Amino acid sequence: MNQEKSATEKQSLTPVQIVRGDWKAFVDKISYKGLLGNMPFISFLAVICILYISNNHFAVQVQREMNAQNKKLKELRWKNMDIKSQLMSKQMESQMIKDAALIGLKPLTIPTSKIVMDSFNK
Numbered sequence: 675m676n677q678e679k680s681a682t683e684k685q686s687l688t689p690v691q692i693v694r695g696d697w698k699a700f701v702d703k704i705s706y707k708g709l710l711g712n713m714p715f716i717s718f719l720a721v722i723c724i725l726y727i728s729n730n731h732f733a734v735q736v737q738r739e740m741n742a743q744n745k746k747l748k749e750l751r752w753k754n755m756d757i758k759s760q761l762m763s764k765q766m767e768s769q770m771i772k773d774a775a776l777i778g779l780k781p782l783t784i785p786t787s788k789i790v791m792d793s794f795n796k
Contacts, residue, residue, distance in 0.1 A: 702708050771781055
């Protein structure tokens with residue numbers, strides 16, 4: 675019976691009264707009582723906002739660390755390639771002869787020979 679009364683009352687309201695009623699309902703939601711009634715929802719939204727902001731800061735920090743590590747990795751790659759090329763040039767025979775000449779060593783002019791011992795002298 676109450677539902678029938680409320681339905682007939684809503685039909686008899688003018689558009690201006692409907693807008694005023696909606697406005698009053700909106701003000702009631704924003705008022706102190708409305709805020710207290712919606713406090714669990716508001717606190718839930720605050721927690722979600724805090725999590726979103728902290729996740730964003732964490733992602734930015736991780737990205738900065740990754741960029742720094744990539745920069746170090748590139749530098750170490752170049753250093754590795756430089757050392758490899760230096761090692762390859764030092765392993766060449768001509769370079770070894772030059773380095774040995776600095777300490778007084780000279781390459782052999784005669785081929786190496788093998789020393790063989792007689793097995794009968796034992």
